[in-house]
Amino acid sequence: MERDTAQRRAIRRALDEAGRPLGALEVLERAQRDVPGLGLATVYRSIKALTERGEVSAVELPGQPPRFESAGKAHHHHFLCGKCGKLYELDGCLIGLKPVLPRGFRLKSHELLLHGECGTCAR
Protein backbone atom coordinates (compact mmCIF):
# COMPACT_ATOMS: atom_id res chain seq x y z
CA MET A 1 0.00 0.00 0.00
CA GLU A 2 2.49 2.58 -1.07
CA ARG A 3 1.16 4.26 -4.13
CA ASP A 4 -1.72 6.65 -4.21
CA THR A 5 -4.09 5.52 -6.94
CA ALA A 6 -7.60 6.51 -7.90
CA GLN A 7 -8.86 3.03 -7.00
CA ARG A 8 -7.56 3.15 -3.46
CA ARG A 9 -8.84 6.64 -2.92
CA ALA A 10 -12.28 5.50 -4.06
CA ILE A 11 -12.27 2.47 -1.79
CA ARG A 12 -11.14 4.44 1.23
CA ARG A 13 -13.78 7.04 0.50
CA ALA A 14 -16.52 4.43 0.19
CA LEU A 15 -15.66 3.06 3.62
CA ASP A 16 -15.27 6.49 5.21
CA GLU A 17 -18.58 7.79 3.96
CA ALA A 18 -20.66 4.70 4.65
CA GLY A 19 -21.04 5.15 8.38
CA ARG A 20 -21.64 1.44 8.80
CA PRO A 21 -19.69 -1.71 7.94
CA LEU A 22 -19.89 -2.65 4.25
CA GLY A 23 -19.60 -5.97 2.48
CA ALA A 24 -17.06 -6.38 -0.29
CA LEU A 25 -19.67 -5.97 -3.02
CA GLU A 26 -21.08 -2.89 -1.36
CA VAL A 27 -17.61 -1.38 -1.32
CA LEU A 28 -17.25 -2.24 -4.98
CA GLU A 29 -20.54 -0.61 -5.92
CA ARG A 30 -19.86 2.56 -4.02
CA ALA A 31 -16.27 2.89 -5.20
CA GLN A 32 -17.32 2.33 -8.79
CA ARG A 33 -19.10 5.66 -8.67
CA ASP A 34 -15.62 7.20 -8.65
CA VAL A 35 -13.80 4.57 -10.71
CA PRO A 36 -16.26 2.77 -12.99
CA GLY A 37 -13.84 0.11 -14.22
CA LEU A 38 -12.90 -0.99 -10.72
CA GLY A 39 -12.60 -4.73 -10.23
CA LEU A 40 -13.56 -6.84 -7.24
CA ALA A 41 -10.06 -8.23 -6.91
CA THR A 42 -8.73 -4.74 -6.37
CA VAL A 43 -11.30 -4.15 -3.67
CA TYR A 44 -10.16 -7.26 -1.84
CA ARG A 45 -6.49 -6.44 -2.29
CA SER A 46 -6.96 -2.90 -1.06
CA ILE A 47 -9.08 -3.89 1.89
CA LYS A 48 -6.47 -6.42 2.85
CA ALA A 49 -3.70 -3.86 2.65
CA LEU A 50 -5.72 -1.28 4.57
CA THR A 51 -6.54 -3.85 7.22
CA GLU A 52 -2.88 -4.70 7.65
CA ARG A 53 -2.07 -1.03 8.01
CA GLY A 54 -4.76 -0.74 10.66
CA GLU A 55 -6.86 1.74 8.69
CA VAL A 56 -9.73 -0.67 8.18
CA SER A 57 -11.12 -3.38 10.39
CA ALA A 58 -13.12 -6.44 9.43
CA VAL A 59 -16.32 -7.31 11.24
CA GLU A 60 -17.15 -11.00 11.18
CA LEU A 61 -20.72 -12.17 11.49
CA PRO A 62 -21.94 -15.70 12.08
CA GLY A 63 -22.68 -17.35 8.76
CA GLN A 64 -22.15 -14.25 6.69
CA PRO A 65 -19.28 -12.83 4.70
CA PRO A 66 -17.31 -10.20 6.61
CA ARG A 67 -18.03 -6.50 6.44
CA PHE A 68 -15.49 -3.75 6.64
CA GLU A 69 -15.39 -0.41 8.37
CA SER A 70 -12.91 2.42 8.74
CA ALA A 71 -10.80 1.87 11.81
CA GLY A 72 -9.76 4.61 14.16
CA LYS A 73 -13.10 4.82 15.85
CA ALA A 74 -13.24 4.33 19.56
CA HIS A 75 -13.52 0.78 20.84
CA HIS A 76 -17.06 -0.35 20.18
CA HIS A 77 -19.22 -3.37 19.47
CA HIS A 78 -22.00 -4.30 17.13
CA PHE A 79 -25.64 -5.18 17.30
CA LEU A 80 -27.11 -7.42 14.64
CA CYS A 81 -30.83 -7.24 14.04
CA GLY A 82 -32.15 -10.71 13.36
CA LYS A 83 -35.10 -9.39 11.40
CA CYS A 84 -33.72 -6.83 8.97
CA GLY A 85 -30.12 -8.05 9.03
CA LYS A 86 -28.67 -4.60 9.60
CA LEU A 87 -25.57 -4.22 11.67
CA TYR A 88 -25.45 -1.31 14.08
CA GLU A 89 -22.54 0.25 15.88
CA LEU A 90 -22.82 0.59 19.62
CA ASP A 91 -20.84 3.16 21.50
CA GLY A 92 -18.70 2.15 24.40
CA CYS A 93 -17.78 -1.19 25.82
CA LEU A 94 -19.80 -3.36 28.12
CA ILE A 95 -17.01 -5.43 29.48
CA GLY A 96 -15.78 -3.63 32.52
CA LEU A 97 -14.93 -6.65 34.58
CA LYS A 98 -11.82 -8.68 34.21
CA PRO A 99 -13.00 -12.05 33.03
CA VAL A 100 -11.96 -15.18 34.83
CA LEU A 101 -9.42 -16.85 32.60
CA PRO A 102 -7.65 -20.14 33.13
CA ARG A 103 -4.26 -19.88 34.79
CA GLY A 104 -1.58 -18.39 32.56
CA PHE A 105 -3.89 -17.15 29.83
CA ARG A 106 -3.22 -13.64 28.61
CA LEU A 107 -6.08 -11.58 27.25
CA LYS A 108 -5.29 -9.21 24.42
CA SER A 109 -8.63 -8.21 22.98
CA HIS A 110 -12.23 -9.19 22.71
CA GLU A 111 -15.18 -9.03 20.37
CA LEU A 112 -18.77 -8.80 21.40
CA LEU A 113 -21.73 -9.25 19.12
CA LEU A 114 -25.23 -8.60 20.35
CA HIS A 115 -28.26 -10.15 18.71
CA GLY A 116 -31.82 -9.01 18.89
CA GLU A 117 -34.21 -6.67 17.21
CA CYS A 118 -33.56 -3.07 16.36
CA GLY A 119 -35.90 -0.24 17.22
CA THR A 120 -37.65 -0.36 13.91
CA CYS A 121 -38.27 -4.10 13.83
CA ALA A 122 -39.14 -4.54 17.51
CA ARG A 123 -42.56 -2.95 17.42
Next chain:
Amino acid sequence: MERDTAQRRAIRRALDEAGRPLGALEVLERAQRDVPGLGLATVYRSIKALTERGEVSAVELPGQPPRFESAGKAHHHHFLCGKCGKLYELDGCLIGLKPVLPRGFRLKSHELLLHGECGTCAR
Protein backbone atom coordinates in the same frame (compact mmCIF):
# COMPACT_ATOMS: atom_id res chain seq x y z
CA MET B 1 -33.66 -35.57 11.05
CA GLU B 2 -36.04 -38.36 11.70
CA ARG B 3 -34.27 -41.58 11.06
CA ASP B 4 -31.62 -43.05 13.24
CA THR B 5 -28.68 -43.99 11.02
CA ALA B 6 -25.14 -45.09 11.74
CA GLN B 7 -23.82 -41.91 10.12
CA ARG B 8 -25.76 -39.61 12.40
CA ARG B 9 -24.87 -41.59 15.46
CA ALA B 10 -21.20 -41.32 14.52
CA ILE B 11 -21.39 -37.58 13.93
CA ARG B 12 -23.21 -36.94 17.16
CA ARG B 13 -20.68 -39.06 19.00
CA ALA B 14 -17.75 -37.23 17.44
CA LEU B 15 -19.11 -33.91 18.66
CA ASP B 16 -20.04 -35.23 22.08
CA GLU B 17 -16.67 -36.77 22.75
CA ALA B 18 -14.50 -33.97 21.41
CA GLY B 19 -14.85 -31.60 24.36
CA ARG B 20 -14.06 -28.66 22.13
CA PRO B 21 -15.59 -27.21 18.96
CA LEU B 22 -14.63 -29.13 15.83
CA GLY B 23 -14.36 -28.06 12.22
CA ALA B 24 -16.30 -29.94 9.57
CA LEU B 25 -13.27 -31.94 8.48
CA GLU B 26 -12.42 -32.82 12.06
CA VAL B 27 -15.94 -34.12 12.51
CA LEU B 28 -15.56 -36.15 9.33
CA GLU B 29 -12.26 -37.68 10.45
CA ARG B 30 -13.55 -38.64 13.87
CA ALA B 31 -16.86 -39.96 12.63
CA GLN B 32 -15.13 -42.04 9.98
CA ARG B 33 -13.65 -44.16 12.75
CA ASP B 34 -17.18 -45.48 13.20
CA VAL B 35 -18.37 -45.22 9.61
CA PRO B 36 -15.42 -45.39 7.23
CA GLY B 37 -17.35 -44.58 4.06
CA LEU B 38 -18.85 -41.41 5.50
CA GLY B 39 -18.94 -38.45 3.14
CA LEU B 40 -18.39 -34.81 3.87
CA ALA B 41 -21.77 -33.84 2.46
CA THR B 42 -23.45 -36.02 5.05
CA VAL B 43 -21.48 -34.32 7.78
CA TYR B 44 -22.68 -30.93 6.63
CA ARG B 45 -26.25 -32.12 6.22
CA SER B 46 -26.31 -33.71 9.64
CA ILE B 47 -24.70 -30.76 11.35
CA LYS B 48 -27.25 -28.50 9.73
CA ALA B 49 -30.12 -30.67 10.90
CA LEU B 50 -28.69 -30.95 14.40
CA THR B 51 -28.18 -27.22 14.56
CA GLU B 52 -31.78 -26.60 13.59
CA ARG B 53 -32.90 -28.99 16.25
CA GLY B 54 -30.79 -27.11 18.77
CA GLU B 55 -28.56 -30.09 19.55
CA VAL B 56 -25.46 -28.54 18.05
CA SER B 57 -24.29 -24.97 17.92
CA ALA B 58 -21.93 -23.33 15.47
CA VAL B 59 -19.06 -21.21 16.69
CA GLU B 60 -17.97 -18.58 14.21
CA LEU B 61 -14.42 -17.28 14.23
CA PRO B 62 -13.09 -14.28 12.38
CA GLY B 63 -11.64 -15.36 9.06
CA GLN B 64 -12.01 -19.05 9.71
CA PRO B 65 -14.56 -21.68 8.83
CA PRO B 66 -17.03 -22.33 11.64
CA ARG B 67 -16.56 -25.02 14.25
CA PHE B 68 -19.29 -27.01 15.88
CA GLU B 69 -19.98 -28.16 19.40
CA SER B 70 -22.69 -30.06 21.18
CA ALA B 71 -25.27 -27.69 22.53
CA GLY B 72 -26.88 -28.05 25.89
CA LYS B 73 -23.87 -26.88 27.80
CA ALA B 74 -24.30 -23.92 30.08
CA HIS B 75 -23.96 -20.49 28.56
CA HIS B 76 -20.29 -19.90 27.91
CA HIS B 77 -17.84 -18.10 25.69
CA HIS B 78 -14.63 -18.88 23.87
CA PHE B 79 -11.01 -17.90 23.97
CA LEU B 80 -8.96 -18.06 20.81
CA CYS B 81 -5.21 -18.36 21.16
CA GLY B 82 -3.55 -16.28 18.48
CA LYS B 83 -0.41 -18.39 18.55
CA CYS B 84 -1.56 -21.98 18.41
CA GLY B 85 -5.02 -21.31 16.99
CA LYS B 86 -6.79 -23.49 19.54
CA LEU B 87 -10.22 -22.51 20.71
CA TYR B 88 -10.95 -22.93 24.41
CA GLU B 89 -14.21 -22.96 26.25
CA LEU B 90 -14.59 -20.59 29.15
CA ASP B 91 -17.02 -21.24 31.92
CA GLY B 92 -19.55 -18.65 32.85
CA CYS B 93 -20.44 -15.34 31.35
CA LEU B 94 -18.65 -12.07 31.78
CA ILE B 95 -21.47 -9.82 30.83
CA GLY B 96 -23.20 -8.97 34.05
CA LEU B 97 -24.29 -5.47 33.20
CA LYS B 98 -27.18 -4.61 31.00
CA PRO B 99 -25.61 -2.94 28.03
CA VAL B 100 -26.74 0.47 26.95
CA LEU B 101 -28.75 -0.06 23.80
CA PRO B 102 -30.33 2.53 21.58
CA ARG B 103 -33.97 3.28 22.34
CA GLY B 104 -36.32 0.49 21.37
CA PHE B 105 -33.68 -2.15 20.73
CA ARG B 106 -34.36 -5.55 22.21
CA LEU B 107 -31.48 -7.77 23.19
CA LYS B 108 -31.94 -11.50 22.71
CA SER B 109 -28.49 -12.98 22.96
CA HIS B 110 -24.83 -12.19 22.70
CA GLU B 111 -21.55 -13.72 21.65
CA LEU B 112 -18.21 -12.94 23.15
CA LEU B 113 -14.89 -14.00 21.74
CA LEU B 114 -11.69 -13.37 23.66
CA HIS B 115 -8.34 -13.21 21.94
CA GLY B 116 -4.94 -13.67 23.50
CA GLU B 117 -2.46 -16.35 24.33
CA CYS B 118 -3.22 -19.55 26.12
CA GLY B 119 -1.28 -20.82 29.09
CA THR B 120 1.04 -22.92 26.99
CA CYS B 121 1.89 -20.26 24.45
CA ALA B 122 2.16 -17.33 26.84
CA ARG B 123 5.41 -18.30 28.44
Next chain:
DNA sequence: GTCGTTGCAAAGCGTTTGCAGCCTA
Protein backbone atom coordinates in the same frame (compact mmCIF):
# COMPACT_ATOMS: atom_id res chain seq x y z
C1' DG C 1 -42.66 -50.61 -0.03
C1' DT C 2 -42.02 -45.70 1.17
C1' DC C 3 -39.51 -42.10 1.43
C1' DG C 4 -35.93 -40.11 4.29
C1' DT C 5 -30.88 -40.59 3.89
C1' DT C 6 -26.48 -41.36 1.72
C1' DG C 7 -22.17 -40.90 -1.34
C1' DC C 8 -20.51 -38.99 -5.24
C1' DA C 9 -19.62 -35.42 -8.28
C1' DA C 10 -20.80 -31.07 -9.84
C1' DA C 11 -22.18 -26.54 -8.82
C1' DG C 12 -22.10 -22.50 -5.83
C1' DC C 13 -20.25 -18.65 -3.32
C1' DG C 14 -16.89 -15.59 -1.54
C1' DT C 15 -12.12 -14.81 -1.85
C1' DT C 16 -7.36 -15.17 -3.68
C1' DT C 17 -3.90 -15.49 -7.21
C1' DG C 18 -1.26 -15.55 -11.92
C1' DC C 19 -0.38 -12.77 -15.46
C1' DA C 20 0.41 -9.16 -18.83
C1' DG C 21 -0.28 -4.39 -19.28
C1' DC C 22 -0.67 0.12 -16.88
C1' DC C 23 0.70 4.15 -14.30
C1' DT C 24 2.65 6.40 -10.05
C1' DA C 25 6.67 8.19 -8.15
Next chain:
DNA sequence: TAGGCTGCAAACGCTTTGCAACGAC
Protein backbone atom coordinates in the same frame (compact mmCIF):
# COMPACT_ATOMS: atom_id res chain seq x y z
C1' DT D 1 12.12 3.80 -16.13
C1' DA D 2 11.28 0.54 -12.27
C1' DG D 3 8.30 -1.75 -9.87
C1' DG D 4 3.98 -1.42 -7.51
C1' DC D 5 -0.89 -1.67 -9.01
C1' DT D 6 -4.74 -3.08 -11.92
C1' DG D 7 -8.38 -5.92 -14.40
C1' DC D 8 -9.43 -10.18 -16.03
C1' DA D 9 -10.05 -14.90 -15.63
C1' DA D 10 -8.81 -18.95 -13.53
C1' DA D 11 -8.07 -21.21 -9.23
C1' DC D 12 -9.19 -21.88 -4.52
C1' DG D 13 -11.46 -23.56 -0.07
C1' DC D 14 -15.57 -24.39 2.09
C1' DT D 15 -20.35 -25.55 1.67
C1' DT D 16 -24.54 -26.91 -0.76
C1' DT D 17 -27.16 -29.43 -4.15
C1' DG D 18 -28.83 -32.98 -7.87
C1' DC D 19 -29.23 -37.51 -8.45
C1' DA D 20 -29.65 -42.44 -8.27
C1' DA D 21 -28.89 -46.07 -5.01
C1' DC D 22 -29.61 -47.41 -0.23
C1' DG D 23 -31.76 -48.68 4.05
C1' DA D 24 -34.77 -47.49 8.38
C1' DC D 25 -39.28 -48.05 9.71
